Amino acid sequence: MSDINRVFLTGRLVADPDIRYTPQGNEVAQFRIAVNMRFKSKQDPNNWQEETSFITIIAWNWLANRVEKTFKKGDLVVVEGRLRIREYEVDGNKRYATEVVARDVKLITAKGAAEVEIEEATDENEPDVPFS
Secondary structure: OOOOOOOOEEEOOOOEEEEEEOOOOOEEEEEEEEEEEEEEEEOOOEEEEEEEEEEEEEEEEEHHHHHHHHHHOOOOEEEEEEEEEEEEEEOOEEEEEEEEEEEEEEEEEOOOOOOOOOOOOOOOOOOOOOOO
């Protein structure tokens, strides 16, 4: 059985994508998204707290081209890819970079566009649908 390394994220771009080209001519887009997570406080269950993670995304070739043409700072996007931890050296010291190599990216809403509020399903707001 093969190991699984698959990541799904939604978040907002914190800046316009950075587009570069390798010496071989491959296009690569790098951008960061802010991913917010809400959770209840352990001390006060009625108090919600929010934690933001800033995650670097790497997209290659045709996907990088789509990112370049479509994404701008503030856009809400969904990213599907794989987690990669890169090791490199700076002045003889080992450093590590954690990033997501994108397999697919999609624009959910552009910055400033009207957003649709998605209501979470609960027992209270689900309709009573009879089945035969």
